[in-house]
Amino acid sequence: MGAAKVAITIEEDLLERIDRLVAEKRFSNRSRAIQEAVRDKLEQLDRGRLARECAKLGKREEQKLADEGLGEDLAEWPEF
Numbered sequence: 001m002g003a004a005k006v007a008i009t010i011e012e013d014l015l016e017r018i019d020r021l022v023a024e025k026r027f028s029n030r031s032r033a034i035q036e037a038v039r040d041k042l043e044q045l046d047r048g049r050l051a052r053e054c055a056k057l058g059k060r061e062e063q064k065l066a067d068e069g070l071g072e073d074l075a076e077w078p079e080f
Contacts, residue, residue, distance in 0.1 A: 008034070 010018075018033045027033035054062065 010034075 015030075018027075018030055021027050021033055022029060027036070057065070
């Protein structure tokens with residue numbers, strides 16, 4: 001996937017923390033650290049949205065989704 005260059009304004013204390021992580025070789029550079037932080041935050045927001053949508057389901061609907069396709073897979077499960 002391509003990358004685009006952007007300019008951001010960031011608090012000095014956050015930049016210092018990022019620079020420490022780069023110095024500790026936890027990230028190869030500032031861009032990589034910020035990119036991974038943004039990706040993690042977006043994934044966290046998506047998971048939260050999914051959880052909120054699932055919470056709207058009634059017990060029956062939730063169970064139906066959980067069981068969906070289970071019957072087909074059950075035949076393939078090994079005996080214990």
